Amino acid sequence: MDTTQADAIPLQVARLDESRLVGSDRVLAVLKELARHPDGAGLEELTRVIGSPKPTVHRALASLRRAGLADQDDRGRYVLGDEFLRMAFAHHELRPEQVRIRPVLEALAARFGETAHYAVLDGREIVYRAKVDPPTGAVRLTSTIGGRNPAHATGVGKLLLAYRLDSLDAVRDWIGGEPLVRRTANTLGDAGALYRELRLSRERGYAVDDQENEVGINCLALPVYATSPATPSGAISVSALTYRTPLSTLTDAVEDVRRALGAYR
Known part of the structure:
Protein backbone atom coordinates (compact mmCIF):
# COMPACT_ATOMS: atom_id res chain seq x y z
CA MET A 1 0.00 0.00 0.00
CA MET A 87 -34.49 7.63 34.11
CA ALA A 88 -34.28 11.32 35.02
CA PHE A 89 -36.20 11.06 38.27
CA ALA A 90 -34.52 7.82 39.33
CA HIS A 91 -31.09 9.31 38.71
CA HIS A 92 -31.96 12.51 40.53
CA GLU A 93 -33.35 10.73 43.58
CA LEU A 94 -30.27 8.51 43.88
CA ARG A 95 -27.66 11.27 43.64
CA PRO A 96 -25.76 11.19 46.95
CA GLU A 97 -25.85 14.93 47.57
CA GLN A 98 -29.56 15.08 46.74
CA VAL A 99 -30.40 12.34 49.24
CA ARG A 100 -28.19 13.80 51.97
CA ILE A 101 -29.05 17.46 51.56
CA ARG A 102 -32.82 17.17 51.32
CA PRO A 103 -33.46 17.03 55.11
CA VAL A 104 -31.52 20.29 55.47
CA LEU A 105 -33.58 21.94 52.76
CA GLU A 106 -36.77 20.72 54.38
CA ALA A 107 -35.68 22.13 57.73
CA LEU A 108 -34.75 25.50 56.22
CA ALA A 109 -37.98 25.75 54.22
CA ALA A 110 -39.96 25.09 57.41
CA ARG A 111 -37.81 27.46 59.49
CA PHE A 112 -38.16 30.45 57.17
CA GLY A 113 -41.41 29.63 55.37
CA GLU A 114 -39.53 30.17 52.10
CA THR A 115 -37.98 28.05 49.33
CA ALA A 116 -34.65 26.29 49.90
CA HIS A 117 -32.36 25.24 47.04
CA TYR A 118 -29.22 23.21 46.50
CA ALA A 119 -27.23 24.24 43.41
CA VAL A 120 -23.89 23.59 41.74
CA LEU A 121 -21.72 25.70 39.46
CA ASP A 122 -21.54 24.86 35.75
CA GLY A 123 -19.35 27.35 33.89
CA ARG A 124 -21.07 30.73 33.89
CA GLU A 125 -24.31 29.34 35.28
CA ILE A 126 -25.66 27.57 38.33
CA VAL A 127 -27.84 24.49 38.10
CA TYR A 128 -30.47 23.69 40.73
CA ARG A 129 -30.08 20.09 41.90
CA ALA A 130 -32.71 20.11 44.64
CA LYS A 131 -35.55 22.32 45.77
CA VAL A 132 -37.97 22.29 48.71
CA ASP A 133 -40.90 24.70 48.84
CA PRO A 134 -42.29 25.93 52.18
CA PRO A 135 -44.95 23.70 53.72
CA THR A 136 -47.37 26.63 53.76
CA GLY A 137 -47.73 29.87 51.84
CA ALA A 138 -49.76 30.85 48.79
CA VAL A 139 -46.83 32.25 46.80
CA ARG A 140 -43.93 29.97 45.82
CA LEU A 141 -40.96 30.40 43.50
CA THR A 142 -41.04 29.15 39.91
CA SER A 143 -37.48 27.75 39.98
CA THR A 144 -37.19 24.12 38.87
CA ILE A 145 -34.76 21.27 39.46
CA GLY A 146 -32.36 21.33 36.52
CA GLY A 147 -33.09 25.01 35.90
CA ARG A 148 -30.25 27.45 35.33
CA ASN A 149 -29.43 31.06 36.18
CA PRO A 150 -26.38 33.29 35.63
CA ALA A 151 -23.86 32.58 38.41
CA HIS A 152 -22.93 36.24 38.96
CA ALA A 153 -26.58 37.20 39.53
CA THR A 154 -27.40 34.62 42.22
CA GLY A 155 -26.39 34.09 45.81
CA VAL A 156 -25.39 30.45 45.26
CA GLY A 157 -23.44 31.40 42.13
CA LYS A 158 -21.50 34.21 43.80
CA LEU A 159 -20.79 31.99 46.79
CA LEU A 160 -19.30 29.25 44.61
CA LEU A 161 -17.39 31.72 42.44
CA ALA A 162 -15.89 33.25 45.59
CA TYR A 163 -14.00 30.01 46.26
CA ARG A 164 -12.75 29.76 42.67
CA LEU A 165 -11.93 33.34 41.69
CA ASP A 166 -9.61 34.82 44.30
CA SER A 167 -8.19 37.77 42.35
CA LEU A 168 -9.38 40.53 40.07
CA ASP A 169 -7.45 38.97 37.18
CA ALA A 170 -9.19 35.65 37.78
CA VAL A 171 -12.57 37.38 37.68
CA ARG A 172 -11.63 39.15 34.44
CA ASP A 173 -10.48 35.88 32.87
CA TRP A 174 -13.74 34.20 33.91
CA ILE A 175 -15.79 36.99 32.36
CA GLY A 176 -13.68 36.97 29.20
CA GLY A 177 -15.11 38.79 26.22
CA GLU A 178 -18.72 38.04 27.12
CA PRO A 179 -20.45 40.85 29.05
CA LEU A 180 -22.20 40.06 32.32
CA VAL A 181 -25.95 39.77 31.79
CA ARG A 182 -27.92 42.38 33.73
CA ARG A 183 -31.02 40.60 35.01
CA THR A 184 -32.16 43.56 37.12
CA ALA A 185 -30.93 47.04 38.00
CA ASN A 186 -29.13 45.47 40.99
CA THR A 187 -27.15 42.89 38.99
CA LEU A 188 -23.38 43.36 39.20
CA GLY A 189 -22.21 44.36 35.74
CA ASP A 190 -18.42 44.69 35.82
CA ALA A 191 -15.37 42.79 36.99
CA GLY A 192 -14.44 45.20 39.77
CA ALA A 193 -17.86 45.10 41.43
CA LEU A 194 -18.06 41.33 41.13
CA TYR A 195 -14.57 40.85 42.56
CA ARG A 196 -15.39 43.00 45.60
CA GLU A 197 -18.60 41.05 46.19
CA LEU A 198 -16.81 37.70 45.88
CA ARG A 199 -14.09 38.78 48.31
CA LEU A 200 -16.71 39.89 50.85
CA SER A 201 -18.62 36.63 50.42
CA ARG A 202 -15.45 34.61 50.96
CA GLU A 203 -14.54 36.58 54.10
CA ARG A 204 -17.92 36.22 55.79
CA GLY A 205 -18.63 32.69 54.56
CA TYR A 206 -21.94 33.44 52.88
CA ALA A 207 -23.29 35.31 49.86
CA VAL A 208 -26.49 37.20 49.21
CA ASP A 209 -28.67 38.02 46.25
CA ASP A 210 -30.31 41.40 46.78
CA GLN A 211 -32.90 41.26 43.97
CA GLU A 212 -30.06 40.74 41.49
CA ASN A 213 -31.55 37.84 39.57
CA GLU A 214 -35.22 38.69 39.89
CA VAL A 215 -37.02 41.75 41.25
CA GLY A 216 -38.81 40.93 44.49
CA ILE A 217 -36.62 37.90 45.32
CA ASN A 218 -33.60 37.87 47.62
CA CYS A 219 -31.57 35.01 49.05
CA LEU A 220 -28.88 33.91 51.47
CA ALA A 221 -26.40 31.23 50.32
CA LEU A 222 -23.87 29.08 52.21
CA PRO A 223 -21.36 26.47 50.99
CA VAL A 224 -21.86 22.71 51.11
CA TYR A 225 -18.76 20.50 51.44
CA ALA A 226 -20.05 17.13 50.22
CA THR A 227 -16.88 15.86 48.54
CA SER A 228 -14.01 17.97 49.87
CA PRO A 229 -13.32 19.80 53.15
CA ALA A 230 -11.67 22.68 51.27
CA THR A 231 -13.73 23.27 48.12
CA PRO A 232 -17.54 23.50 48.16
CA SER A 233 -19.29 20.93 46.00
CA GLY A 234 -22.32 23.18 45.87
CA ALA A 235 -24.30 25.70 47.88
CA ILE A 236 -27.63 25.88 49.65
CA SER A 237 -29.80 28.95 49.64
CA VAL A 238 -32.91 30.28 51.25
CA SER A 239 -34.70 32.27 48.54
CA ALA A 240 -37.41 34.58 49.77
CA LEU A 241 -39.99 37.05 48.61
CA THR A 242 -38.77 40.46 49.73
CA TYR A 243 -42.15 41.65 51.00
CA ARG A 244 -42.45 38.54 53.14
CA THR A 245 -38.86 37.98 54.29
CA PRO A 246 -36.47 40.94 53.88
CA LEU A 247 -32.81 40.25 53.20
CA SER A 248 -31.89 41.52 56.66
CA THR A 249 -34.08 38.80 58.21
CA LEU A 250 -32.13 36.17 56.28
CA THR A 251 -28.67 37.52 57.16
CA ASP A 252 -29.62 37.93 60.82
CA ALA A 253 -30.41 34.21 60.87
CA VAL A 254 -27.22 33.03 59.15
CA GLU A 255 -26.15 31.09 62.26
CA ASP A 256 -29.40 29.11 62.12
CA VAL A 257 -28.52 28.08 58.58
CA ARG A 258 -24.98 27.14 59.64
CA ARG A 259 -26.37 24.98 62.44
CA ALA A 260 -28.65 23.21 59.97
CA LEU A 261 -25.67 22.52 57.73
CA GLY A 262 -23.67 21.36 60.73
CA ALA A 263 -26.27 18.70 61.37
CA TYR A 264 -25.95 17.64 57.72
CA ARG A 265 -22.22 17.05 58.12
Missing part, protein backbone atom coordinates in the same frame (compact mmCIF):
# COMPACT_ATOMS: atom_id res chain seq x y z
CA ASP A 2 1.44 3.39 -0.94
CA THR A 3 1.45 6.46 1.32
CA THR A 4 -1.49 8.08 -0.45
CA GLN A 5 -3.72 5.04 0.16
CA ALA A 6 -2.59 4.72 3.77
CA ASP A 7 -3.38 8.37 4.48
CA ALA A 8 -6.79 8.12 2.81
CA ILE A 9 -8.16 5.45 5.14
CA PRO A 10 -7.92 7.44 8.40
CA LEU A 11 -9.37 10.47 6.62
CA GLN A 12 -12.42 8.44 5.57
CA VAL A 13 -12.81 7.10 9.10
CA ALA A 14 -12.58 10.63 10.49
CA ARG A 15 -15.31 11.81 8.14
CA LEU A 16 -17.52 8.88 9.11
CA ASP A 17 -17.04 9.60 12.81
CA GLU A 18 -17.79 13.29 12.25
CA SER A 19 -21.00 12.38 10.42
CA ARG A 20 -22.07 10.14 13.29
CA LEU A 21 -21.27 12.83 15.84
CA VAL A 22 -23.34 15.42 13.99
CA GLY A 23 -26.22 12.95 13.78
CA SER A 24 -26.02 12.31 17.53
CA ASP A 25 -25.92 16.03 18.17
CA ARG A 26 -29.13 16.48 16.20
CA VAL A 27 -30.88 13.75 18.19
CA LEU A 28 -29.79 15.39 21.44
CA ALA A 29 -30.88 18.80 20.18
CA VAL A 30 -34.35 17.42 19.47
CA LEU A 31 -34.46 15.79 22.92
CA LYS A 32 -33.49 19.05 24.64
CA GLU A 33 -36.06 20.99 22.63
CA LEU A 34 -38.81 18.53 23.58
CA ALA A 35 -38.01 19.24 27.24
CA ARG A 36 -39.01 22.87 26.60
CA HIS A 37 -42.51 21.84 25.49
CA PRO A 38 -44.42 19.99 28.24
CA ASP A 39 -47.59 20.26 26.12
CA GLY A 40 -45.82 18.77 23.13
CA ALA A 41 -44.39 20.12 19.89
CA GLY A 42 -45.20 19.40 16.27
CA LEU A 43 -42.76 18.26 13.62
CA GLU A 44 -42.95 21.61 11.80
CA GLU A 45 -42.18 23.52 15.00
CA LEU A 46 -39.25 21.29 15.91
CA THR A 47 -37.86 21.52 12.38
CA ARG A 48 -37.97 25.30 12.51
CA VAL A 49 -36.28 25.56 15.92
CA ILE A 50 -33.61 22.90 15.30
CA GLY A 51 -32.81 24.31 11.87
CA SER A 52 -32.45 20.90 10.19
CA PRO A 53 -34.40 19.36 7.29
CA LYS A 54 -37.73 17.82 8.21
CA PRO A 55 -36.63 14.23 7.31
CA THR A 56 -33.60 14.61 9.58
CA VAL A 57 -35.69 15.77 12.54
CA HIS A 58 -38.22 13.02 11.85
CA ARG A 59 -35.45 10.39 11.94
CA ALA A 60 -34.19 11.83 15.23
CA LEU A 61 -37.69 11.60 16.69
CA ALA A 62 -38.01 8.03 15.46
CA SER A 63 -34.74 7.11 17.23
CA LEU A 64 -35.94 8.73 20.44
CA ARG A 65 -39.29 6.96 20.23
CA ARG A 66 -37.63 3.57 19.74
CA ALA A 67 -35.62 4.19 22.91
CA GLY A 68 -38.71 5.31 24.83
CA LEU A 69 -37.26 8.78 25.25
CA ALA A 70 -39.98 10.46 23.20
CA ASP A 71 -43.61 9.72 22.43
CA GLN A 72 -46.44 11.06 20.29
CA ASP A 73 -49.75 12.06 21.84
CA ASP A 74 -53.21 11.68 20.34
CA ARG A 75 -52.87 15.08 18.66
CA GLY A 76 -49.75 13.95 16.82
CA ARG A 77 -47.48 16.20 18.90
CA TYR A 78 -44.20 14.92 20.31
CA VAL A 79 -43.48 14.84 24.05
CA LEU A 80 -40.81 13.40 26.30
CA GLY A 81 -41.31 9.68 26.78
CA ASP A 82 -42.06 7.90 30.04
CA GLU A 83 -38.70 6.11 29.92
CA PHE A 84 -36.86 9.41 29.83
CA LEU A 85 -38.83 10.67 32.84
CA ARG A 86 -38.24 7.42 34.72
